[in-house]
Amino acid sequence: MPLSKPPRDATGEVVPHNHEGIMQTDRIIRRVSEEHFVPDPKAATGRRVSSLAFQASTIGNRGMSVDIESSIVEAGIDPTTFVTTPQYIGSVWFHAGYLRSEGFLVGYDPLPENPHHGEVWGNFTKGLRKKLLKVAQWFVEIDNVDLHVAS
Amino acid sequence: MNGIIIGAVVGSPAFQPPGAVHPFHSPNARTLITERPALWRGPTVARLDYLCRLPVGWNGYRAGPVSFNVAHFALRLLDAVCGPETPAPSLVPGSSGDLQIEWHSQTIDIELHIIAPNVVQAWRETPETGEDGQEVPLTIDFTEVAQWIKTLAEPSSAPIETAA
Numbered sequence: 001m002p003l004s005k006p007p008r009d010a011t012g013e014v015v016p017h018n019h020e021g022i023m024q025t026d027r028i029i030r031r032v033s034e035e036h037f038v039p040d041p042k043a044a045t046g047r048r049v050s051s052l053a054f055q056a057s058t059i060g061n062r063g064m065s066v067d068i069e070s071s072i073v074e075a076g077i078d079p080t081t082f083v084t085t086p087q088y089i090g091s092v093w094f095h096a097g098y099l100r101s102e103g104f105l106v107g108y109d110p111l112p113e114n115p116h117h118g119e120v121w122g123n124f125t126k127g128l129r130k131k132l133l134k135v136a137q138w139f140v141e142i143d144n145v146d147l148h149v150a151s
Numbered sequence: 152m153n154g155i156i157i158g159a160v161v162g163s164p165a166f167q168p169p170g171a172v173h174p175f176h177s178p179n180a181r182t183l184i185t186e187r188p189a190l191w192r193g194p195t196v197a198r199l200d201y202l203c204r205l206p207v208g209w210n211g212y213r214a215g216p217v218s219f220n221v222a223h224f225a226l227r228l229l230d231a232v233c234g235p236e237t238p239a240p241s242l243v244p245g246s247s248g249d250l251q252i253e254w255h256s257q258t259i260d261i262e263l264h265i266i267a268p269n270v271v272q273a274w275r276e277t278p279e280t281g282e283d284g285q286e287v288p289l290t291i292d293f294t295e296v297a298q299w300i301k302t303l304a305e306p307s308s309a310p311i312e313t314a315a
Contacts, residue, residue: 031210031211031212033209033210033211035202035205035209035210035243035244036210036243038241038243038253038255039241039255040255040260041255041256041257042255042257048255050241050243050251050253051251051262052243052244052245052251052264055245055246056246057213057214057246057247058247058249058266059247064246065210065211065212065213065246083211087211089210089211091211111213114212117212126262126272126274126284126286127283130282130284
């Protein structure tokens with residue numbers, strides 16, 4: 001069943017919300033650009049993902065952009081193909097329930113160029129961003145880049 | 152040697168045969184004193200130029216390029232806190248024109264998140280801080296960060312050289 005329309009403010013902007021159609025076990029995908037890869041001798045491959053890969057925007061409705069796997073599947077599209085188009089880019093996933101357990105809101109924010117776009121809203125402290133790095137799992141893995149680095 | 156170069160250049164438009172000797176006190180001589188640029192600066196400037204030209208959507212969503220003001224401030228910050236032998240940092244674009252400067256070594260991690268000019272969240276992790284690290288919001292005084300960066304030069308904490 002497609003996700004219902006999200007709540008919007010007077011200007012039409014989606015307001016932060018927990019969408020009831022996004023289940024706790026749904027996978028929330030976050031694309032990770034190669035611009036986020038940094039050298040780190042502690043990483044087995046010598047490269048790691050920067051903590052800045054998990055960051056909310058400071059403009060607009062101030063969430064972290066994500067893709068909602070269940071919405072993509074509902075539309076009959078292969079999620080891996082979807083998140084690597086138009087540019088091939090890595091991505092990671094979290095369960096919606098995990099994000100909510102850390103105090104985030106996980107909502108739906110369809111865009112003209114991405115009808116399966118969602119947002120994660122909350123206080124992206126350094127500590128939480130580091131935690132997200134530890135918990136994240138590759139959805140589209142990029143060779144020679146570590147997600148998890150021993151401190 | 153600290154990289155200071157002293158040279159003399161003869162500015163006369165007249166033909167100067169090869170091997171001509173020009174006295175140092177010649178009225179046309181100029182004495183240039185230049186410092187060898189810090190090793191980190193060239194790659195950093197090139198990377199900042201690149202980040203300011205990122206296309207909208209570089210992150211797969213709607214992120215734009217790093218703002219020129221943020222990039223300019225980042226370079227001024229690095230000029231203030233880095234020494235000539237400081238390893239080149241990694242520069243990571245944010246999703247709102249912001250930028251993060253990072254160094255990672257076996258024992259020290261330093262991250263300077265430049266949210267806007269004079270709005271910086273500085274963070275480091277060392278064996279003493281533990282994995283939660285030490286976070287310091289900064290505006291104009293980066294003395295503490297300069298001290299952190301000095302420790303990068305210590306042999307046990309030398310970070311891997313970055314391609315910026």
